[in-house]
Amino acid sequence: MAYPDDLLVDGERVVLHKHPHWKMxxxxxxxxxxxxxxxxxxxxxxxxxxxxxxxxxxxxxxxxxxxxxxxxxxxxxWRTTHFVVTTHRVLVREGVLSRQGIDIPMSRINSVQFRHTLVERLLRCGTLVIESASDEPLEFDDVPDVERVHATLYHEVVDDE
Missing domain, CATH: 1.10.287 (Helix Hairpins)
Structure with a gap:
């Protein structure tokens, strides 16, 4: 069973699974x-x-x-950091000995943004910003192919509505 298949609920499937960009x-x-x-x-x-x-x-x-x-x-x-988009939520897991993670339900995501510098554009990575019902927007740095991840995540948010 590949990570994070053991974390999924019934009817949930992985749409996108990424590690941070190799530039790290x-x-x-x-x-x-x-x-x-x-x-x-x-x-x-x-x-x-x-x-x-x-x-x-x-x-x-x-x-x-x-x-x-x-x-x-x-x-x-790097290898133990996961950014996962499923049909129901966004999961981020990181850590080696002590792990931490966050799950954001698709229904709570208000907006999805990305930004990248000129160098990041050349390397095809950037920062993904997810604004949810929480106080502060969540920023995820070094997301590979950030524009495609942004589009995929936006597509999943729109489909969830």
């Missing part, structure tokens, strides 16, 4: 590449020293910690 992973990948490069360079510098094996262990330990913290954790965070 650019910096973590760069950190990984720089960490590996710097660690390899430093390991080569100390290879002829009598204490090289200790330095290599220290470099490996520091490198692994940096990669785990700045690359693996953001990837897992």
């Amino acid at each position: 992973l650019v910096l973590p990948v760069l950190v990984f590449l720089v960490t590996v490069g710097v660690a390899a360079y430093l390991a080569a510098l100390v290879r002829n020293q009598s204490w090289a094996s200790i330095a290599w262990i220290a470099l490996a330990a520091v490198g692994v910690l940096i990669v785990l913290w700045f690359t693996a954790l953001p990837f897992v965070r």
Whole structure:
């Protein structure tokens, strides 16, 4: 059973299921590449020293910690963040160890907007703004193909009326 099929009620089906845009992973990948490069360079510098094996262990330990913290954790965070539009509601789930989420029934959505910068337009992502019966509009950043998501969500809201 694919996520979020286990969260659906009878008669509800998934219309759209997205993770945040891949641009969130650019910096973590760069950190990984720089960490590996710097660690390899430093390991080569100390290879002829009598204490090289200790330095290599220290470099490996520091490198692994940096990669785990700045690359693996953001990837897992990206992978466990879901933006889902169903026939009845909008679901957002995020978090790794502690999870949080929000469900917005289609009947409570008043308006749907999107915005994106020039760079986001080139990358085909942006911010989706959902105004519901709550006090503040909800903003979802880094939504991939935000214009299509906007149109799909608007279509579902209109069909729900």
